[in-house]
Amino acid sequence: MKKKLAAALLSLAVSATTLFAPITVKAANTIYNNETGNQDGYDYELWKDTGNTSMTLNAGGTFECSWSNINNALFRKGKKFDSTKTYKEIGNISFDYGCDYNPNGNSYLCVYGWTVDPLVEYYIVDSWGTWRPPGGTPRGQIQVDGGTYDVYVTTRENAPSIQGDTTFTQYFSVRTTKRTSGTISVSEHFKAWENMGLPCGKLYEAALNIEGYQSSGTANVYKNNMTIGGSSSGSNNSGNQGSSQGNNGGNSNAGNNLVTVNDSDKIQCENMTKSGQYAGNISSPFSGVALYANNDTVKFNQNFTSGTHDFTLRGCSNNDNMARVDLKIGGQYKGTFYYGDSYPAEYTIKNVSHGTGNQTVELVVTADDGQWDAYIDWLGIGGISSQGGASPSPSTGNGNSGGNTGNKKVVALTFDDGPSSTTDQVLDVLEQYNVKATFFLIGQNVNSNTMATMQRQVNMGCELASHSYTHEDMAYMSPNDIKNQMYWTSSAINNTVGVEPKFFRPPYISVSNTMYQNIDVPFIQGTMHNDWESGTSSSQIVNSVLSSTKDGDIILLHDFQGNSKTVQALPQIIEGLQNQGYQFVTVSELFQIKGVNPNVEYKIWSNANQ
Numbered sequence: 001m002k003k004k005l006a007a008a009l010l011s012l013a014v015s016a017t018t019l020f021a022p023i024t025v026k027a028a029n030t031i032y033n034n035e036t037g038n039q040d041g042y043d044y045e046l047w048k049d050t051g052n053t054s055m056t057l058n059a060g061g062t063f064e065c066s067w068s069n070i071n072n073a074l075f076r077k078g079k080k081f082d083s084t085k086t087y088k089e090i091g092n093i094s095f096d097y098g099c100d101y102n103p104n105g106n107s108y109l110c111v112y113g114w115t116v117d118p119l120v121e122y123y124i125v126d127s128w129g130t131w132r133p134p135g136g137t138p139r140g141q142i143q144v145d146g147g148t149y150d151v152y153v154t155t156r157e158n159a160p161s162i163q164g165d166t167t168f169t170q171y172f173s174v175r176t177t178k179r180t181s182g183t184i185s186v187s188e189h190f191k192a193w194e195n196m197g198l199p200c201g202k203l204y205e206a207a208l209n210i211e212g213y214q215s216s217g218t219a220n221v222y223k224n225n226m227t228i229g230g231s232s233s234g235s236n237n238s239g240n241q242g243s244s245q246g247n248n249g250g251n252s253n254a255g256n257n258l259v260t261v262n263d264s265d266k267i268q269c270e271n272m273t274k275s276g277q278y279a280g281n282i283s284s285p286f287s288g289v290a291l292y293a294n295n296d297t298v299k300f301n302q303n304f305t306s307g308t309h310d311f312t313l314r315g316c317s318n319n320d321n322m323a324r325v326d327l328k329i330g331g332q333y334k335g336t337f338y339y340g341d342s343y344p345a346e347y348t349i350k351n352v353s354h355g356t357g358n359q360t361v362e363l364v365v366t367a368d369d370g371q372w373d374a375y376i377d378w379l380g381i382g383g384i385s386s387q388g389g390a391s392p393s394p395s396t397g398n399g400n401s402g403g404n405t406g407n408k409k410v411v412a413l414t415f416d417d418g419p420s421s422t423t424d425q426v427l428d429v430l431e432q433y434n435v436k437a438t439f440f441l442i443g444q445n446v447n448s449n450t451m452a453t454m455q456r457q458v459n460m461g462c463e464l465a466s467h468s469y470t471h472e473d474m475a476y477m478s479p480n481d482i483k484n485q486m487y488w489t490s491s492a493i494n495n496t497v498g499v500e501p502k503f504f505r506p507p508y509i510s511v512s513n514t515m516y517q518n519i520d521v522p523f524i525q526g527t528m529h530n531d532w533e534s535g536t537s538s539s540q541i542v543n544s545v546l547s548s549t550k551d552g553d554i555i556l557l558h559d560f561q562g563n564s565k566t567v568q569a570l571p572q573i574i575e576g577l578q579n580q581g582y583q584f585v586t587v588s589e590l591f592q593i594k595g596v597n598p599n600v601e602y603k604i605w606s607n608a609n610q
Contacts, residue, residue: 048073061224068216078207091229098181098223103129105215112209115201132535135345142192149173272298312380321372328362413437417560419450443469443489463586465503475512522598526556541569552609
């Protein structure tokens with residue numbers, strides 16, 4: 001979602017806390033086409049490339065907007081700076097906002113802006129439409145304004161910017177749960193990004209923004225107070241920002257899950273050798289190649305001086321069906337990139353082992369059923385992983401010491417919030433692939449209607465565990481209430497299928513010392529992939545799992561009633577991880593294979609190796 005902003009720059013001198021508020025109340029002015037200006041101390045802009053838009057400029061920072069039949073449109077009010085000062089020199093920046101937000105399709109509610117030196121387009125996203133931006137794997141997580149945000153970094157090549165068509169970086173902070181009112185402490189996000197090694201340059205703009213992409217909708221920003229200067233109220237706790245200590249397990253945000261690919265490491269697909277009956281160049285949605293049918297291929301020769309790399313492919317499907325592109329090196333299959341919609345995204349296969357010297361690298365379609373085409377932009381080669389902590393390729397064992405692993409890489413699939421009718425759909429997929437999983441059950445869902453499902457779980461060798469009785473936040477419960485939640489759930493499961501739960505996953509992953517002191521089974525978290533959120537697509541679930549999973553991981557998914565996206569994603573998850581050399585076990589088997597006793601006080605597990 002790119003746009004070209006106005007070239008005019010406005011200068012702002014800030015010596016103390018400045019609150020931009022209405023100076024005089026004027027009759028609301030409605031604009032329909034591209035326009036910039038200043039009203040009541042706020043810079044405003046309506047920008048679109050095509051379609052129908054309207055923006056009513058109400059008092060102060062408030063406005064209303066609507067859009068339809070557009071490709072891309074933005075509506076925003078905030079402040080443009082003169083690109084000479086950093087956020088530290090300007091002072092703390094925050095927005096106190098409220099919005100009635102009604103998108104139909106792809107849209108963001110966010111703080112938006114640019115910096116220069118380096119040129120960065122940034123988004124702080126509090127809510128979105130049908131697609132949670134920007135896809136891919138987060139760099140890490142941060143805590144700001146009482147919420148958790150995933151941080152992403154992407155690159156745009158030869159795209160519109162405040163400096164014309166050029167290559168620039170994008171930073172995204174995306175809230176893990178949606179909201180449409182509150183405070184966004186912009187400076188705290190900048191600080192957290194810099195702590196993660198992401199430089200923030202001189203500020204060009206900060207504005208509360210409604211953006212739509214190939215969608216329609218309405219929004220009423222009934223509150224938008226921008227404050228510059230003074231002290232920050234964001235209470236940023238840097239959170240899980242990743243590390244350089246290798247992939248040693250832990251939750252899905254531990255370690256650096258982002259592959260940074262320099263321009264020099266990118267190979268443009270249109271410059272590769274094309275083969276196959278239909279493979280050919282395209283100019284939209286990017287300059288690249290379309291692979292239309294089985295055995296359509298692009299390839300090139302690469303001289304590798306080391307034998308392990310990460311491979312990032314930017315691409316998309318031509319529609320909402322799952323497109324699959326296989327990576328081969330030296331004629332050997334190394335993994336599959338999955339794209340589930342028409343929005344370009346970057347996905348990574350990490351720690352790929354391959355031969356050294358001159359090798360033929362191929363991107364090939366081998367599983368086309370005639371329902372999709374694959375569009376590919378560039379392949380990035382980076383993240384050399386010759387040091388400790390790297391996961392092995394599918395063709396090698398991990399040599400893990402301290403556990404009875406042999407040459408196996410193992411993970412545990414887990415599902416929360418059942419049993420339900422969706423559980424049977426999950427079991428159908430597991431049975432098809434002869435895979436076991438662990439199910440964390442809500443006690444009040446255990447009844448005569450779900451007994452057959454539970455018996456099927458047991459007969460298939462799956463494991464049943466506790467997810468509380470009522471799925472309430474137990475962190476604030478009394479010791480007696482905590483014990484009741486555990487007893488009621490355990491009794492319900494045991495009385496129904498004769499199984500005693502060995503593990504507990506706290507609702508909302510919310511824990512307290514009181515819980516640790518009154519629950520006598522191990523606590524399990526798991527790597528999270530946002531499959532419970534309505535805005536997460538099945539392809540995003542697939543790519544999140546395949547790009548971040550490590551040996552020993554406990555993968556957290558959901559089988560609540562109606563969660564069809566996870567069911568749709570499950571075959572690709574299983575096939576993709578099997579192609580990476582993983583075997584599937586229950587949580588109990590995972591700890592046994594790794595030789596780890598999970599009964600550790602005041603600990604919650606996401607990986608059996610850590």
